Amino acid sequence: MSINSALLLLTFYYVAIVADAMTAALAAGRRSMDWMGVAMLGPITALGGGTVRDVLFQHYPLTWVHNPALLLITAGASLATIAIARYMHHLRRLFLLLDAIGLVAFSVIGCNIAAEMKLPFLIIIASGMITGCVGGVLRDILCDDIPLLFRTELYATVSIFTGLVYMGGQRLGAPHDLAALAAMAAGLTLRLLALRFGWSMPKFVYTDTLH
Amino acid sequence: MSINSALLLLTFYYVAIVADAMTAALAAGRRSMDWMGVAMLGPITALGGGTVRDVLFQHYPLTWVHNPALLLITAGASLATIAIARYMHHLRRLFLLLDAIGLVAFSVIGCNIAAEMKLPFLIIIASGMITGCVGGVLRDILCDDIPLLFRTELYATVSIFTGLVYMGGQRLGAPHDLAALAAMAAGLTLRLLALRFGWSMPKFVYTDTLH
Amino acid sequence: MSINSALLLLTFYYVAIVADAMTAALAAGRRSMDWMGVAMLGPITALGGGTVRDVLFQHYPLTWVHNPALLLITAGASLATIAIARYMHHLRRLFLLLDAIGLVAFSVIGCNIAAEMKLPFLIIIASGMITGCVGGVLRDILCDDIPLLFRTELYATVSIFTGLVYMGGQRLGAPHDLAALAAMAAGLTLRLLALRFGWSMPKFVYTDTLH
Numbered sequence: 270m271s272i273n274s275a276l277l278l279l280t281f282y283y284v285a286i287v288a289d290a291m292t293a294a295l296a297a298g299r300r301s302m303d304w305m306g307v308a309m310l311g312p313i314t315a316l317g318g319g320t321v322r323d324v325l326f327q328h329y330p331l332t333w334v335h336n337p338a339l340l341l342i343t344a345g346a347s348l349a350t351i352a353i354a355r356y357m358h359h360l361r362r363l364f365l366l367l368d369a370i371g372l373v374a375f376s377v378i379g380c381n382i383a384a385e386m387k388l389p390f391l392i393i394i395a396s397g398m399i400t401g402c403v404g405g406v407l408r409d410i411l412c413d414d415i416p417l418l419f420r421t422e423l424y425a426t427v428s429i430f431t432g433l434v435y436m437g438g439q440r441l442g443a444p445h446d447l448a449a450l451a452a453m454a455a456g457l458t459l460r461l462l463a464l465r466f467g468w469s470m471p472k473f474v475y476t477d478t479l480h
Numbered sequence: 481m482s483i484n485s486a487l488l489l490l491t492f493y494y495v496a497i498v499a500d501a502m503t504a505a506l507a508a509g510r511r512s513m514d515w516m517g518v519a520m521l522g523p524i525t526a527l528g529g530g531t532v533r534d535v536l537f538q539h540y541p542l543t544w545v546h547n548p549a550l551l552l553i554t555a556g557a558s559l560a561t562i563a564i565a566r567y568m569h570h571l572r573r574l575f576l577l578l579d580a581i582g583l584v585a586f587s588v589i590g591c592n593i594a595a596e597m598k599l600p601f602l603i604i605i606a607s608g609m610i611t612g613c614v615g616g617v618l619r620d621i622l623c624d625d626i627p628l629l630f631r632t633e634l635y636a637t638v639s640i641f642t643g644l645v646y647m648g649g650q651r652l653g654a655p656h657d658l659a660a661l662a663a664m665a666a667g668l669t670l671r672l673l674a675l676r677f678g679w680s681m682p683k684f685v686y687t688d689t690l691h
Numbered sequence: 692m693s694i695n696s697a698l699l700l701l702t703f704y705y706v707a708i709v710a711d712a713m714t715a716a717l718a719a720g721r722r723s724m725d726w727m728g729v730a731m732l733g734p735i736t737a738l739g740g741g742t743v744r745d746v747l748f749q750h751y752p753l754t755w756v757h758n759p760a761l762l763l764i765t766a767g768a769s770l771a772t773i774a775i776a777r778y779m780h781h782l783r784r785l786f787l788l789l790d791a792i793g794l795v796a797f798s799v800i801g802c803n804i805a806a807e808m809k810l811p812f813l814i815i816i817a818s819g820m821i822t823g824c825v826g827g828v829l830r831d832i833l834c835d836d837i838p839l840l841f842r843t844e845l846y847a848t849v850s851i852f853t854g855l856v857y858m859g860g861q862r863l864g865a866p867h868d869l870a871a872l873a874a875m876a877a878g879l880t881l882r883l884l885a886l887r888f889g890w891s892m893p894k895f896v897y898t899d900t901l902h
Contacts, residue, residue, distance in 0.1 A: 298897025300837055305847045305892050320747070327532070327540045329749045337813035352896045391548035406622070406807075411828075413837045415511055416625045425516050454667075470516050473562045475509025536742070538751045551833050602759035617833075624837045626722055629731075636727045684773045686720025 281453070282378060283342070287373025292364060293408050294350035295357060300412050304348065310411060311347025312340050318404040321381055322396055325388060354428035365460040365464060372424065373456035374433040375401040377422035377449050390436065397432035398425055423463040425469065431456030483656035492664070493589060494553070496582025500526035501554040505561035505566060506618050511623050515559065521622060522558025529615040533590055537597060568620060576675060583635065584667035586612040587642040588660050592633050601647065610637055634674040634681065642667030656679035658675055696868035703875070704800060705764070708792025711737035712765040714786060714828050716772035717779060722834050726770065732833060733769025734762050740826040744801055744818055748808060787886060792848065795878035797823040798853040799871050812858065819854035820847055845885040845892065848902030 290311030297307045315332050321456030323331050333339040350357070357364070379400025385392040402418050402425050409416040418424055434455045462468065501522030508518045527544050534542050544550040561568070568575070590611025594604040613629050613636050620627040629635055645666045649659030673679065712733030719729045738755050743798070745753050755761040780787070801822025815852040824840050824847050832874040840846055856877045860870030884890065 280791045283744055292842050294895070294896055298895040302837075302893050303892035305845075306840065307895050316544075324535055324746055325542060326545065327538075327749075330704045331747060334748065334810060337811045337817075340817065341544045352899050354895070356895075388545060391551055392545050395551065397550075410621060410832060412836060413624065413835065415513075416622060418517065425520065449770065470514035472512050472514045473505070473509040473518050473565070474512045475506055475568075477629050499865045517855065522867060535746055536753060537756065592836055600759045602762055603756050606759075606762065621832060624835065626724075627833060634727075636731065681725035683723050684716070684720040684729050684776070685723045686776050686779075 278374060278378065278449065281296055281374035283438050284367060285374050286315035286339065286343050287346045288367035288371050289366060289404055290346040291350045291357075292368060292406075294347040295354065296408055296412050297347070298354060304351065307347050307351060308344040310408060311350075312343040313411065314404045314408040315343040315346075316340075317407040318331070318375060318400045318402060319379070320381060321407075322382070322399045325399070326383065326388065326396065328382060328386065366461070369427075369457055369460040370453075371466075372401045372427055373431045373453040376428040376456065377435050377452055380432045380435050381449075384436070393436055394429055394432040396472060398428040398437075401425075401428040401431075419464045423459065423468055426470065427460045427463070429445070429454050430459055484659050485587050488659065489585060489589065492585035493580055495578055496585050497526035497550065497554050498557045499575060499582050500615055502561045503579060505558040506565065506599075507619055507623050508558070509565060511576060511626040516560065518558050518562060521619060522532070524598075524622065525615045526554040526557075526620040527551075527615070528618040529586060529611045529613060530590070531534040532614045533593070536610070537599065537607065539601075540592060540651065542656045547552065562638075577672070579665075580638075580668055580671040580675075583612045583638055583671060584642045584664040585637040587667065588646050588663055589604040591643045591646050592660075595647070604647055605640055605643040608646075609639040612639040612642075634670065634679055637681065638671045638674070640645035642669055693868050696815040696871060700796060700800065700871065703792055703796035706789060707710065707796050708737035708761065710786060710789035710793050711766045711767040711826055713772045713779075714790060715777065716860050718830055718834050719769070720773070720776060726773065728818075729768040729769050729773060732766040733772075733829060735833065736830040736883075737765040738825045738826070739829040740797060740822045740824060741801070743825045743829075744804070744821045747821070748805065748810065750804060750808065760784050760844075769860040788883075791879055791886075792875075792884040794823045794849055794882060795853045798850040798878065799874055801852045802857050803871075806858070815858055816851055816854040819849040819857075820846075823850040824848075845881065845890055848860075848892065849878050849885070850883045852881055 293314035294307050297310045297315075302310065308333045312333070316339060319332050323329065376397035379397040380393050382400075383396035390398065404426075406416040406418055409418075431452045435448050435452035438451055439445060443451070483526065502520045504525035505518050507525075508521045513521065523544070527550060530543050587608035589608075591604050591608035593611075594607035599607065616635075617627040617629050620629075642663045646659050646663035649662055650656060654662070714727050715732045715736035718736075719732045724732065734755070738761060741754050745751065798819035800819075802815050802819040804822075805818035810818065810822055827846075828838040828840050831840070853874045857870050857874035861867060865873070
């Protein structure tokens with residue numbers, strides 16, 4: 270990876286964890302958690318996807334163990350959200366954009382880590398999805414909700430699509446940087462189109478009880 | 481293990497993960513998850529017990545990382561369930577049988593892995609129970625339910641019983657294959673009797689609040 | 692660590708896991724779980740914090756894999772609670788005290804393990820908090836509650852405070868034993884004062900919906 274594109278990806282990573290921590294703080298506020306709960310839910314949401322990925326693939330030390338400042342940054346972003354919460358609904362569009370940037374950046378980073386470990390292709394795509402999506406699942410479980418991921422618009426789909434463009438581009442001979450940028454641009458476009466036009470997967474509704 | 485009994489156990493394993501993925505799809509449908517949610521809940525349920533076991537005992541690489549086709553098989557079984565869901569209530573008895581076969585097969589496989597790692601006897605039994613039961617717990621958490629495991633008929637008990645017969649048989653000098661088959665037959669019998677006669681553990685009902 | 696203070700910490704550890712398993716049994720009883728569910732929720736609650744810590748920091752084998760008697764002790768304590776549940780509300784104050792002792796003992800033990808692994812200071816404090824608090828979070832998730840940790844009085848705060856006194860004391864040159872005892876005494880005092888006077892963190896209440 271060139272220095273420029275590594276810097277870009279790193280920038281996106283920090284934007285992503287800060288945006289994730291801030292949306293997690295709002296979820297905590299909807300459940301009337303206390304400030305300590307807010308300060309914990311932010312890091313869990315922002316760093317949880319990468320943590321689960323690293324545990325599953327035995328990729329130690331964990332990112333935040335190696336770089337503990339990530340705990341302070343995400344906890345700080347969560348706490349700062351308390352102060353600016355009253356203005357957050359004006360920033361709704363901005364946060365959806367930041368969240369989408371985070372999703373595609375996490376997906377590329379997750380694929381990249383699995384690819385460097387020489388894991389199989391399917392696992393590389395799964396690694397991107399785990400990195401991009403599991404933090405939000407942890408947030409929803411801790412808020413006692415059914416994870417949004419399982420019920421809403423093309424979130425996991427965007428992650429898989431980003432990973433496929435990223436890995437497919439490299440297989441087709443594209444330089445790594447170009448493949449990463451193209452994948453993030455393509456994934457971001459799909460996500461924003463899905464948000465704009467309300468695209469979603471069909472739902473499976475089943476009412477009989479087996480057990 | 482002889483080739484024949486290894487093949488039998490492998491067959492049971494595939495029956496078990498497919499049956500688990502299909503019942504997970506129905507649980508997803510009861511919560512109106514979308515198709516992507518269905519395609520994720522199946523593999524999590526079918527492969528989650530073995531994954532937690534392998535992380536706890538540092539038994540890497542995980543089964544589905546080593547053999548990624550398992551992800552496709554379980555996701556595919558979940559998605560196929562959407563198409564045949566309308567007929568599923570006719571298959572209720574069949575699925576309870578497949579689920580029971582899966583439970584005892586998972587229990588034997590889990591015990592076997594811990595035994596090969598020379599872990600203590602209690603941990604071997606626990607490994608069988610984790611392998612057999614944790615996938616369903618993950619499914620219930622992601623569906624925002626109290627895990628059925630903690631509230632219903634002799635599910636974990638069957639897993640422990642299967643493990644005890646399997647390990648006890650080998651300690652008493654039975655060949656490995658015979659012990660595995662006897663344990664699965666005994667566990668399956670107990671499970672089917674429990675279902676048939678509604679056997680269950682006594683419940684602990686406590687209404688005072690400590691906290 | 693001197694033999695005396697190691698023994699004291701070990702005693703506190705056993706008091707803590709037994710007290711945790713017993714309060715978990717009451718939580719299970721409030722959800723009408725069956726006896727097997729009670730016997731599982733106790734060990735998960737009592738040993739879950741240390742387990743998550745060890746997985747995150749790749750500190751294998753897990754405590755209960757190395758010492759399986761811990762599974763029997765905690766499962767047994769949970770089951771015994773069923774018999775004495777009717778007297779438990781008389782013991783409310785005693786259990787709050789035992790729970791507080793457990794919290795500070797777990798925190799010191801968690802810090803100590805991370806310190807021996809030469810992990811960074813922030814991670815050492817986080818290790819104490821994970822060890823002290825995550826078991827209760829797992830209990831609440833399995834009971835389908837929003838974790839109390841995120842909503843109530845100074846629980847995680849006490850854990851962080853205990854860790855800071857413990858590590859700070861050693862940095863200031865105090866012998867290890869003295870620092871451990873001072874930290875536990877300070878943490879216990881803060882916890883009991885918080886319970887006595889109803890001290891709590893401010894809550895963050897947010898009612899707008901972003902997603």
